[in-house]
Amino acid sequence: MSMKCQLTGKTYLGGNKVSHAKNRTKRRFFPNLQNISFISEILGRKIQLKVATSTIRTVEKKGGLDEFLKSTPNSKLPNKAKKLKKIIISKLN
Numbered sequence: 001m002s003m004k005c006q007l008t009g010k011t012y013l014g015g016n017k018v019s020h021a022k023n024r025t026k027r028r029f030f031p032n033l034q035n036i037s038f039i040s041e042i043l044g045r046k047i048q049l050k051v052a053t054s055t056i057r058t059v060e061k062k063g064g065l066d067e068f069l070k071s072t073p074n075s076k077l078p079n080k081a082k083k084l085k086k087i088i089i090s091k092l093n
Contacts, residue, residue, distance in 0.1 A: 005031060010031045
């Protein structure tokens with residue numbers, strides 16, 4: 001699986017490794033990804049996702065996975081999160 005957050009789409013940043021002699025070589029800064037199970041109250045089940053730790057804090061701040069997905073616009077969500085959002089919204093109606 002790629003090094004990409006499944007809820008926010010956060011991926012690596014590029015940069016340079018700088019030695020003591022100021023030699024620069026390319027490197028990547030990867031996000032801190034964790035496998036975590038979120039509980040969806042609307043669906044009534046656990047959903048396992050690979051997300052960044054910053055995303056975990058944001059989801060908790062918004063009030064859970066369901067509220068996070070409902071309040072986030074589709075343009076900012078990756079495909080897997082869009083599918084989850086569609087399922088959650090269809091259960092509400």
